[in-house]
Amino acid sequence: MFDVTKDDVLLNLITTDDQNVTEELFAEARENRKEYYGTKVYFRGLIEFTNYCKNDCLYCGIRRSNKNAERYRLTKEQILNCCRKGNLLGYKTFVLQGGEDPYYDDDRLTEIIAAIHAEFPDSAITVSVGERSTESYEKILKAGAARYLLRHETANNEHYGKLHPSSMSLSNRKKCLFELKKIGFQVGAGFMVGSPYQTPQNLLEDLHFLRELNPQMIGIGPFIPQADTPLKDFAQGSLEQTLRMVALARLIVPQALIPATTALGTINPFGREKALNAGANVVMPNLSPVEYRKLYALYDNKICTGDEAAECFMCMQNRIKKAGWTPDLCRGDAA
Numbered sequence: 001m002f003d004v005t006k007d008d009v010l011l012n013l014i015t016t017d018d019q020n021v022t023e024e025l026f027a028e029a030r031e032n033r034k035e036y037y038g039t040k041v042y043f044r045g046l047i048e049f050t051n052y053c054k055n056d057c058l059y060c061g062i063r064r065s066n067k068n069a070e071r072y073r074l075t076k077e078q079i080l081n082c083c084r085k086g087n088l089l090g091y092k093t094f095v096l097q098g099g100e101d102p103y104y105d106d107d108r109l110t111e112i113i114a115a116i117h118a119e120f121p122d123s124a125i126t127v128s129v130g131e132r133s134t135e136s137y138e139k140i141l142k143a144g145a146a147r148y149l150l151r152h153e154t155a156n157n158e159h160y161g162k163l164h165p166s167s168m169s170l171s172n173r174k175k176c177l178f179e180l181k182k183i184g185f186q187v188g189a190g191f192m193v194g195s196p197y198q199t200p201q202n203l204l205e206d207l208h209f210l211r212e213l214n215p216q217m218i219g220i221g222p223f224i225p226q227a228d229t230p231l232k233d234f235a236q237g238s239l240e241q242t243l244r245m246v247a248l249a250r251l252i253v254p255q256a257l258i259p260a261t262t263a264l265g266t267i268n269p270f271g272r273e274k275a276l277n278a279g280a281n282v283v284m285p286n287l288s289p290v291e292y293r294k295l296y297a298l299y300d301n302k303i304c305t306g307d308e309a310a311e312c313f314m315c316m317q318n319r320i321k322k323a324g325w326t327p328d329l330c331r332g333d334a335a
């Protein structure tokens with residue numbers, strides 16, 4: 001057993017290239033995950049409903065300064081159609097993700113959430129639209145959403161400042177996460193691995209932050225450069241280190257729901273399977289209409305942009321079974 005209360009142990013695991021140690025870490029992460037979730041892998045239907053964004057994160061392909069991004073927004077009816085498609089396939093969780101798009105003010109956003117909730121009352125609605133006021137979060141919760149994803153991106157102030165414009169602050173992001181949790185959302189934090197200027201010490205701070213927040217969900221993926229961003233010339237995050245961070249997140253927050261992210265599947269054909277092997281227990285196949293998929297280009301070479309919802313669904317089911325896990329379509333709340 002690794003003593004993850006000790007920083008020197010964590011730092012060693014963050015940086016190790018010892019295969020035996022890594023295998024031991026993954027085995028312990030799998031044990032932890034099995035204790036709470038058995039071999040189940042939960043499905044979330046992802047709907048990327050707008051790529052407009054008022055923010056200018058230096059790593060992100062849909063940042064407002066990217067004039068090459070062709071922008072789109074889905075209507076309430078288009079979003080409902082995605083949910084209907086997902087519902088027929090058996091999904092019981094819908095994730096509404098988008099840039100920070102002022103068009104979806106509280107009225108418009110809550111109208112959409114309430115409509116999904118009315119039509120699919122047994123399904124969980126997850127929202128991921130960035131930083132808003134506590135009053136806005138309360139309205140979103142009241143409209144029927146139960147979960148909110150807001151990656152903290154990096155828990156180190158200085159590092160945060162190198163990845164974001166000065167108009168954005170880590171303190172507000174953290175404040176939002178604590179507020180969301182306080183008012184009753186199941187919250188998801190998370191970060192990129194291998195983002196420009198990141199140090200092992202920064203990753204250690206990410207783990208400390210996870211311990212402090214104790215979120216129900218943790219999203220971890222490699223940084224992948226996007227050609228139209230200022231950080232386009234930086235190297236992508238390493239597969240191995242991302243997998244170790246997934247495993248460490250599992251040890252730090254054993255009951256967390258941790259997705260095998262699309263970004264991991266993008267940097268390695270079996271990245272998602274490898275993440276399941278390292279302690280992840282969720283997948284998020286795409287339900288967005290195929291004609292818009294390529295436009296939600298957060299990073300280059302994103303996978304699954306040409307596949308219909310049903311194809312992605314079948315593909316993930318098969319991959320999960322082949323890897324020895326059990327696809328599970330229930331709501332999949334945190335244990």
Ligand code: SAM
Pocket residue numbers: 059060061097098099100128129130131149150151153191192221222223224225226263298299
């Ligand atoms: N606007 C919402 C927010 O800020 O939380 C949700 C959408 S945002 C595009 C979703 C996530 O994509 C971010 O939290 C970030 O970690 C990830 N992301 C953006 N650009 C990326 C890149 N170049 N490589 C890997 N992940 C990236």
Ligand code: FES
Pocket residue numbers: 285286303304307311312313315316
């Ligand atoms: Fe989308 Fe395999 S998960 S095609």
